[in-house]
Amino acid sequence: MPVRLALFLILLFACGGLLASDSGTDRSVVVDRHWQHFTVAEDGSYVLDVELVKTIATASAVEQHAEQYVSYNGSLDTVVAIEAWTTKPDGRRVPVGPQQIREQQEAASSDAPMFQDTRLKIVIFPGVQAGDTLTLRYSVRRHTPLFPGQFEDFTVGRPWRQKDFRLTYDLPASMQLQADAVGFVPQATESAPGRRRYSWRYVDGDNERIEQGSVSVLDYGRRLAVSTFPDYAAFARAYHARAAAAALPDAAITTLAGEITRGLDDPHARASALSDWVRRNIRYVAVYLGPGGVVPHPAGSVLVNRYGDCKDHAALLQALLAASGIPSSAALVNGDDAYRLPGVPTLGVLNHVIVYVPQLQLFLDPTAATVAGGFLPPALLGKPVLLADSGQFAVTPAYQPARSRTATRFDIARDGSSRFHVRRTSGGAIAEPYRQAVRATPQADREGFVRRMLAGLGQTGEGLFEPGETESANGAREDYTLAFSGATDGFLRLPGPVALATTYNFWGGLGDAVFELGREPERRQEFVCPAVDAEDELRYALPPRTRVLALPKGLQVDDGRFFYRSQYARQGNTVLVKRRLQFRHTAATCTPEDYRQMRPALERMMTDLRGQVVVQGR
Helix, strand or coil: HHHHHHHHHHHHHHHHHCCCHHHCCCEEEEEEEEEEEEEEECCCCCCEEEEEEEEEECCCHHHHHHHHEEECCCCEEEEEEEEEEEEECCCCCCCCHHHEEEECCCCCCCHHHHCCEEEEEECCCCCCCCCCCCEEEEEEECCCCCCCCEEEEECCCCCCCEEEEEEEEECCCCCCEEEEEECCEEECCCCCEEEEEEEEEEECCCCCCCCCCCHHHHHHEEEEEEEEEHHHHHHHHHHHHHHHHHHHCCCHHHHHHHHCCCCCCCCHHHHHHHHHHHHHHHHECCCCCCCCCCCCHHHHHHHHEEEHHHHHHHHHHHHHHHHHCCCCCCEEEECCCCCCCCCCCCCCCCCCCEEEEEHHHHEEEECCCCCCCCCEEECCCCEEEEECCCCCCCEEECCCCCEEEEEEEEEECCCCEEEEEEEEEECCCCHHHHHHHHHHHHHHHHCCCHHHHHHHHCEEEEEEEEECCCCCCCCCCEEEEEEEEEECCCCCCCCEEEEEEEECCCCEEECHHHHHCCCCCCCCEEECCCCCCEEEEEEECCCCCCEEEEEEEEEEECCEEEEEEEEEECCEEEEEEEEEEECCCCCEEEEEHHHHHHHHHHHHHHHCCCCCCEEEEE
């Protein structure tokens, strides 16, 4: 779920080439009016009335906006009405007919019947061209609230010109609405007897360009969170009340837990083994918190069906842990790149569920198919989490061991061709992702891997991919080593002076980590700065009678954040390049001020990585 939603947000807010170079505002469309009106009942049910009017400013926006989507839950919601039309520049109105309003399931698999409820109404506007204005009006009635007696909503400003964007919430006077607004201002509004109406207006203006690797726009952009929950503790209790029963073990779960943990005395090893079993054997079917509901399916049914979403994976793992005598709690967290929670509780940010084991201070994500038990996906590091059973906050670790070691050798012949061998060892948190990536790659694709890798480096040749032990004999936490070897044509053009690169990043590496951190010349937004522990060794075995005309000068950086060392040496006919990099910050994210302090070291390291060895053959 986290990876798919992150990609969606990148597409939604980056908008590719549509963004101006100095702004994050997409000017290909103008939202003339966007009104959302919620009429909430005391039981938490509501009616949502929406009017959306947008003008297509450029032809590039036609494909994206000529279809509009109304998302709803088939079990919780009823679409009461939809009306839409296109207005041409001359005032002519082209209505959207019933045949142009289609329905389909969203993110559901045909063999996963428990996930058929999230649906889309697709409104297809006819004959849309630049200059047209699209109008969509619809009403959705939520007859079954997610949390009985409560209401919450979360809105993020889209990166378009917004001339008139308003949100209105009409609630019974007995329900008090709390808000956390950034870029939305409250508006005076009248309330009917026995009711209380709240209204906010979006403050239009330029949006910041989204920087490479920055945290989610939810952390710094315009957003409005509203909730009738008095605090996060009450929110957690409400989730726990609806989800706890699903995490109870039955006889089949108890038997399975015993089989998985047989011979494991250490509680940490048992918990990790149970999490590994769930991530490997329960297929993930995406239904996000919110529109998909908040009640997990019973753990027993998830085990029988062998699929589920994050809530279901968490419930089954909790049941297995309970059967093994290990208490645990569901933990609500943001699964993407948001690191801050609004001042009021809402599912708009807490969109993922993992498991917390208090006695081990251990977080487990059983939906992360590529991450071994005991580790977390990188997007979950350094995140605040809400523990469902206690209502308290906890924080996931900001750092976990992740080691990369790469050794590369080129044996260069007198005709300029070369034979090469690359050996890469991944340890800690990144061992299982590499192991899983190779397991998931078909043999036919593996055979072409070396050729494609060389093409990416501007080389031609063939080689052999050595996958190593993709099935770990001693558990998914052990190191994983893969290798590839082969030959390239025209690696050097001899005789004459030739410059040899000192950095080759085969499937990630030390150089990639440095250049990833240094992608922006300056920063205005916080950004994700993961820890790095990498070591690269590169050997060139040169042909006889080859002179080394120039070697780069070694570099050492040690500034409290980075430890970086590069060494260059000639040993007989061999040129040896060694690099070592360690980087660890006190949090999972860095600030613009951190980046200003880091930038000099990054520039020195990037210059070093671009260094070349100059040789001359005879």
